[in-house]
Amino acid sequence: MARLTLERVAELAGVSRSTASRVINGQDGVRPEIRKRVLDVVELTGFVPHAAARTLAGQRSRILGLAIRQTTAQVFSDPYFAALVQGVSRACNDRDQTLSLFLFESTHDHDLLPSRLLRTKLVDGLVITATYADDPLLWQLTEAGVPLVVVGEVSNPDIPTVDADNHGGAALAAEHLLSLGRQRIGTVTGPMRSGAAATRFRAFERALAAAGQPLQPDLVVEADFTDDAAHDAAKRLLARGPDAIFAFSDRMALGVLRALGEAGLSVPDDVALVGFDDLPPARLARPPLTTIRQEVEQAGTEAVALLLERIQDPSAPARRVELPTSLVVRESSVPRRAQEVSA
Template sequence: MGRVGSTDRRRRATVKDVATEAGVSRGTVSRVLNGQPYVSEEAREAIEAAIAKVGFVPNRAARSLVMQSSQAIGLIVHEPHSLFVEDPNIGSILLGANAALSEADYQLSCLIADGPRDIERLSRYLSGGLIDGVIIVSAREGDPITRAVADLRLPAAFVGHPGDIGDAAYVAIDNRGAAREISSRLVETGRRRIGMIAAALDRDSGSDRLAGFNDALGDRFDPELVQPVPLYSYSDGQAGMRRLLERAPDVDGIFASSDAVAAGAMDALQAAGRSVPVDVGVVGFDDSSWALRCDPPLSTVHQPADQLGRAAAELVLRQLRGEERETRGRVLDCPVVWRESA
């Protein structure tokens, strides 16, 4: 029996092997592999049978050089590794994008930017011609990934709408309007000291949700009742709620800017002896799996994460096909889902 790495390892079948088995020229085999016309049905059937017999697998890298297309789209997620695993929205965006790309016979390549070193590495990768376009999630204003994509003139679509992307394609939700609506519903429950755990203020979604909260509170808005936290994470929700309780123990309503943040806030409230919703009403944002893990179930905003991913992929595919966009951006509905937490 041969050892791994030994010289008797089975040789990979080539186009020449297929041509010999089918009794045709290598050029005819190449035309079939590249989907080109002017091949008789008889020759095509012989080639397909030969491919199956010799076990030929096309070399996609070599084909990409010839076709100048990798048939791959990158999904760039500019988030820490921990949040990539914790946040169900990212997974739903990924699956929605993958479904649309699979239908178009494109491969999704997932690229995570956790820090400056990752960003530098990804910028080099993007310039290598290994992907045809990109979907960018969680970009901030001034993001070096945004600049790299613009410099390379890659077909791109953003999930979200940072203010510095120019006329680039994007798909988003109305974060400000939805935050205003659910915060207004919280006000209508009779709460008088309403605060917010405001995550991710360095990107458009976080800052827009804070703006919507401010809109809803109007003259009752108190900046002392806003607790900024870095990430849309459970642990940041816990820490933020504890800090807010130290500063404002009489708070009786909380808008948390994501469901994961709300789940952490509810646990911190309950650990402090505060009942939800009797003592403090809590609302979140996303309608993710976190919302139904909460006890009581969380009032929230439904974010159609899978549709965001699918729509972003479709925008990139339209650019690759040379189709004109009807509009630069697409905004999806995000209704309030009211449950027992408030």
């Protein structure tokens, strides 16, 4: 059986390749009657254009890459990335793009990204996340002329980004803990070279200071967004007797929670706890976690939209989208007197 090609479809419809191509790509300038004839044949045969041929001839692959740097082997199991992937995937499906996922370890697969995905012209553009604000990779990529969108913060103003309102979110957390009357408010931060962590930190610090209750340096510990690191960091922190902790992600909050449990401290009675993200684990934790909600999945779809814009017009100024954050109060931070109220 001869392969089904555009040529064959054209033949069956009694038109030329060019005309068939126009119809299939929805270009106008084809008489309705002829258009219908072609569409009928397409319908009948189930013709679908060959991806590679299209790419080769048309210079566009309709494949978008999603690159995630794996700091540790477990990073991808972070529900944050799961949600992000979900959003990106949905957007790709909706906008007729194919998603290519690229998980790389900085050390090992580093050059695979440029060579495998980019210089081969496999992808039209890249959504990239889990990078640091001044990641050299980003410069490398922009210089290579790859359409790029970063989910998170970057220092290079020519790169479009989509990010949560980290500033507002952290401020909400601070105000909330203050409103509970907590006096010794501590924090388990992410790595400070991460833009998100740095921003949350500054905002948190500022909000506490504004309330006349500045953040005490000894109540600040740094972790790396994993629960294990947060657990260890929290153990150090607990020695300084905080009565409230703001963890920079839910996943880290879970680690903190574990440390609190091991120390025999009750939440929120002894220590109030607030996380960041509002992903499923927050709700499932015992006690359920108060957290700063951000729209991770939406960030994914938004990133795809930005990337498509970028691909179409690479010279347009880089847009930056900021997604809202909000406070979700659960049991891990209810006021002390209301503590006996159950879920």
